[in-house]
Amino acid sequence: MWGTIFNPENHFFQGIDRLFTIMALSLLWLGLCLPLVTAGPATAALYYVLVKCLRRREPYPFKNFLECFKLNFKQGFLAGLICLVVGQGAVLLLYLFYQMAVSGNRTAVVLLVACAVLTVALLGYIAVLFPTLSRFQMGLGGLFLLAGRLASAHILTTLGLGLVLILAGVGVWVLPIGALFFPALAWLLISVPLERIFRAEMLRTMELPPEEERPWYLR
Template sequence: MSSIFNLDNPFFSGLNKIVDAFFLSIIFLITCIPIITIGPALTALYYATAKSLRRDRGYISKEYFKAFKLNFLQGLVSGLILIAASSILAIDWRYAKNLHNTTGVILFSIFTALFIVLFFITIYIFPVLSRFKTKTLHLFKTAFFMSMRHLPSTILMAIIVIFFGLLVYLFRIPIVFAPALCTLLVSFLMERIFKKYMPEKSEEEESNGVDEWYME
């Protein structure tokens, strides 16, 4: 009987994860209300999800705002670049769609392909920013390289993101938990990819007591 009310049993652990996902999603939604801050917000969402929600390291709010502040400027710039690129592509895509000739079909196909590539880059860029220190141009190159090199995982992550996007679009209410839950599912694939790019630890690093939670 006592095991039923044990806070470490699967039921209470799962319930706790749901509450944490709700809390993390609300923080994310609040911090990306200005829209232009969506870059640092997505970076912090991935970091807090991978570290706290998935691996129970640290407090969710503390880890979220730590990553938000640390990556604010680069996340802001990266987010604005993606928003601008998406807006330009959307205009070109609509223009090509309205051209009822061979040129229109060719341009429509090109812009659609570019949209897909940009979407793939967007999936990777903020998780990469949350984990690796690099310049903005190299950040975009890395996101593109990883998305193409691990294309099957990229497609699966894209399906996950689209599913939750449609869920929120159709029913609205899931927005209070969808950001964290979607990121959590993506992290299982993303972390497996990231491990391939992690440098091996030296003896000195192994003895310094640093919590390398991302290697688990």
């Protein structure tokens, strides 16, 4: 009986291990996002390891995280810079339209709503972009084009992904201790529809190898 209780393979200890992994990966991701410009490769690495090691039960999550971070650092860095500039522009427009709407400008109210929807779509696009970086090997331009095609082909899903990121950010803002869980949990949730989209895209563009030769993400 005691051997069963203290068996590291039982559901209790596996649950504790997964909880620790979620907390540690969230903190690692947050630490690497502090310089902002490294948020891109950090996000690609977080998504990669969450799907590979938590959902597909592959081993060595932290080793896989660092390997993915290094592999995609250059493109993730550049993509992150572009997203940062575009994001700052979106925030500025939201602020300007909000101030105009508060002053009684009715046109500004319409523009504010439109800008808010576009901002959610932009966040949804970002939620597609960096996971795409972690899965597909291509140039920077090809990365933005592929992510744009996938995001626009599944626009409602894209908007939903943007809302997930907003809710995770609000959760951390309201409950700071949520920083231990919300980042990893948000990307785990995002991976559910995104993996179906990725799988369909890969099966469309490549011949499915025999089962024993398939990479982990096609098993």
